[in-house]
Amino acid sequence: MRESNSNSNSGRVTWEGCSVLLDINDGDRLVFARLSPAAKLKIGNKNCSLQPLIGRAFGTVFQVDNAPEGPCLSPAQVNVNNAEEIGDGQGSHELRDKVNVNNVEEVRDGEVNVESRDNRALVDNNTAQSLTGEDIEAMRRQGARGNEIIEALIANSATFEKKTSFSQEKYRLKKQKKYAPKVLMRRPVARSICEAYFKKYPSKIGFLRVDTLSLLLSMANVSSSSDILVVDTVGGLLTGAVAERLGGTGFVCNSYFGQAPYSMDIVRIFNLSDEICKRILRSPISDLLLPKESSEQILQHDVCNVESQSNDETSASVSMVEISHTSENGISDIGTENTEPALEVRKAPKAGERAQKEVIDLWKENGFSSLIVAAPELDTWTLVKDLLPLLANSAPFAIYHQYLQPLATCMHNLQLGKMAIGLQISEPWLREYQVLPSRTHPCMQMSAFGGYILSGTKICSTANSIAPTE
Amino acid sequence: MDLNTDKMLASDPARKFSFNRTISNGDLVIVYERHDNMKAVTVSEGSVLQNRFGVFKHSEWLGKPFGSKIFSNKGGFVYLLAPTPELWTLVLSHRTQILYIADISFVVMYLEIVPGCLVLESGTGSGSLTTSLARAVAPTGHVYTFDFHEQRAGSARDDFERTGLSSLVTVGVRDIQGEGFPDEFTGSADAVFLDLPQPWLAIPSAAKMLKQDGTLCSFSPCIEQVQRSCEVLQISFTDIRTFEVLLRTYEVREEKLESTQRNGDGSNDSLPCKRRQCSDGGNVIRSPISSVMARPCGEARGHTGYLTFARLRCLI
Known part of the structure; x- marks a missing residue:
């Protein structure tokens, strides 16, 4: 049952009874858990079983999916080539990764990253978002995934396009934490x-x-x-x-x-x-x-x-x-x-x-x-x-x-x-x-x-x- | 090489630090003059050590416990210490710029290196970090370290022989930036450490060598190197973080301080001591008070290098 540390390969996959560190939304919350089929973790307002984490590789990122029998954790698809995919990477590192990707060409050319947009026209009056809480709840009931809700929020934001690329990323990240929380499973060392x-x-x-x-x-x-x-x-x-x-x-x-x-x-x-x-x-x-x-x-x-x-x-x-x-x-x-x-x-x-x-x-x-x-x-x-x-x-x-x-x-x-x-x-x-x-x-x-x-x-x-x- | 001599690690339980462990012929000892003046010496019965304190005969060291104070013909003295990776870092011969204790400790911890790990390193340099990597993977792991400089690799090999780490470290001559790590290590490394002028050239190969969720560290003195490395890292790594770690050391001394106890109405003060005026006008005197005080040393290493860590992204 217990993996031996001398074979350092075996310690890289979880087992039943193993201790893990769960990093929720890039360090917002850190939870030490012992994996068992009965163990549950509350993420936002959802109670998720930790069963799907057993037998998985440390370093795996999980997302909350709506399964017929209730919310459940499933491994997030890692799509390295698509920097717009919100489900990959990790938190703020993801943010910096993406900005990196977007700017690689610029840097190669030896140019300085020049941002043409700024925030002079942004007014904080709480009217930018036209989607209401009820709209989002309705989307959820129809089975929309977290990423789809985020895309809808962006599409309905009057100010998103005017933001600098950096604050666009910040916006995404904020919405991701709320609507598509991620759980990174780390080795407790x-x-x-x-x-x-x-x-x-x-x-x-x-x-x-x-x-x-x-x-x-x-x-x-x-x-x-x-x-x-x-x-x-x-x-x-x-x-x-x-x-x-x-x-x-x-x-x-x-x-x-x-x-x-x-x-x-x-x-x-x-x-x-x-x-x-x-x-x-x-x-x-x-x-x-x-x-x-x-x-x-x-x-x-x-x-x-x-x-x-x-x-x-x-x-x-x-x-x-x-x-x-x-x-x-x-x-x-x-x-x-x-x-x-x-x-x-x-x-x-x-x-x-x-x-x-x-x-x-x-x-x-x-x-x-x-x-x-x-x-x-x-x-x-x-x-x-x-x-x-x-x-x-x-x-x-x-x-x-x-x-x-x-x-x-x-x-x-x-x-x-x-x-x-x-x-x-x-x-x-x-x-x-x-x-x-x-x-x-x-x-x-x-x-x-x-x-x-x-x-x-x-x-x-x-x-x-x-x-x-x- | 005599296998029965005292070496740096206690992998053989009979060799570990002990009250009963004494110095014998062929042992590596660290001769301690002062905290900033030490030297590695291999004990050889007919030899002598000569320094500003006089002449020390090796033959007189035999049978003495490690940690002994030894006197020269002129009554000067030194201490003979058992070697550790920390002491070795202070005495090894610099063939390159080396890593020091703060960076070394942080690297070993952050790369999550434990006994049994397989670690790849390039370049070997003077072997300062390698020595600590070897300690961390012992007794069942191994460090494969590569340097493109043949003579330097040879000297490093000699050093690991001398410190008794040969069974834990293999030194290869190879241009890792140009050729990458050897294919035989594909998917088998727990951790990779890079100290190269253009680390970004070696990062794709490092990614290939690492196990899932394996760790990488790149040490670079310049931020431009870090910048380029991070660009390449984000292709297949996650949890990319860059740090700088330094040590501030303290001086401790006992100082005599004048007491400023106030003396009643200040009129009947008959003591011939130095006196000073308190801000409120009361006379102050008294015998000095001894106090142990600490302050940071005036000079310190201001920069060594940036440590960039990353973890191989988990693909499901």
Whole structure:
């Protein structure tokens, strides 16, 4: 049933029980859903079954069709050569694509795109459109498709022909969103999950932007067969992203203070194979900090293991409830509209088993390959001071924070304690561009802040004792 | 090449970062002087390393853990670090302009490269990105990278041998702009990365190589290159997006700051400290307060290149 990630071809077609990201009208709405024959999604005022999405390729665009048994999603015809076809392409990219197509000749000739029309004659008095709401409803009843309604709206618009070609496209796009909504089915991977959350629900992921997340993974050298120690209070996004990079090798140890693990709900959104899920373990930091040898402590450790295992079960059921209003019904909508709960529940395999003593002992013996912290609620310096000794010699680490000061203090203390070298605080900056013939410029809106990262390399503690003064 | 030496990736579980991992003959180590001064050295028992801190004998490094501080004959010191793709990017020999960490990280994430992926790249250049691509596809994937410059391809091959990535990377000599990618990869690539002067010439071939919904990235320093690439991309790609990603780094230091605590009515102030007038006329004094402060470094890379991403359009 579940596709293996090692054969990367197979993960490109959906299956029953698989998690998908549905992008409605080019990011207007983003919905995480689990595909099942019973799952339904409300688009506009129509309730559509997600059944037609099963067994389809990721990247497919669906449109809402009126079938005899009600509205249903069907793959939109992609007509590459016909730039006027509204059903192809995607949202604003479609818009820029089309403008591109129309202007290719001009650019080839080295001409500047000169627009002969302008908006001096346009008056916004709400009389331009002669089709009434009743007219459109009547068309619908007669089975008109979204595109036909849009064409009718254009034909009956007194001002459409006077608009510039660019605002004509804008007009089309606006009408398309309303009368012919499109659903793009995307793979839920670290990139798309992070972007979706950052756009719709940034506080849930601690305002961790996708470029910042990518830097954390690089700076901590996340690679196959590594054992990565993680402190993740960003909903499991970091844990999932690390597990995705490990591909079913090594371990990601999701560690936590106290008895209750931090929420890892986002991990379930990734389509991680069972093999990968098994590599996500949880452990209280107190267990990791216990010395390995002392038999007395091991005894205590076992006792508290049993205790907190029962605790774990409670917390597991708690987190299940938590999930119920997000993803247990098969759909987690991070947009604004409501969705109809699906009838059937399909659960992702369980990730985040409690790390057994043998594994913890192995970590204590070898040290972790690296450390990544994304825990804005915890004091950075005390956390790093405790966790750094758990890292193998020469292991890199990367600490994320939304504020600069905790990282500056931590960096200063690491320097004073000669615990690490290559220390650096970096702040990524990401700017997107609109690229159009003769109209290329940075996008008007951008995220002004993606957080800070403190990175460095742990050095041998023995080196300190023999270090001469500099 | 001795297969039992420590290399960049831990694909062999016995080779991974560990408290017990020590330096042995033939290992690649990164010699760290300062954060802006590092060097890659292959340990060879009879050799010495000479720098401004003195002479370091390789023989004295053997058996020491990675991350050790090592002293020279004159008492100067360096650290010996285990190589990672990030450190390698800082020490590799530049045969071309290279990609740095911000672009590299973003490319790997945005191309959705995970273990098991098949990735095509051109040109190879100095292999900075290739090293990170190899890490991302390990242990079961593969990177096929092409450069039209035979000598450069050869040097890259030597580097991948040195960093222990040969089993993950194949370097081919080929003019991708002129000939396209080899037909044997048709429909099999998860991701394609282009760093070419005229990427638009290679885009049709890249589209042919990609799996459905596969991803492409083109890196270009100039906006005119981006412009032309985007025109060609819209024929068979969707989700076309262009980004610029940069890093701002910060300096952290502890500074002594003068306190400006107000002192009662200001008349009984007998301390011989420097004094200043508050805006409201109260006298201010006190011993300095220590404070850790951060500010952006004065200089930074202002531009590397534009990253244009696209996804092969899904035909049903």
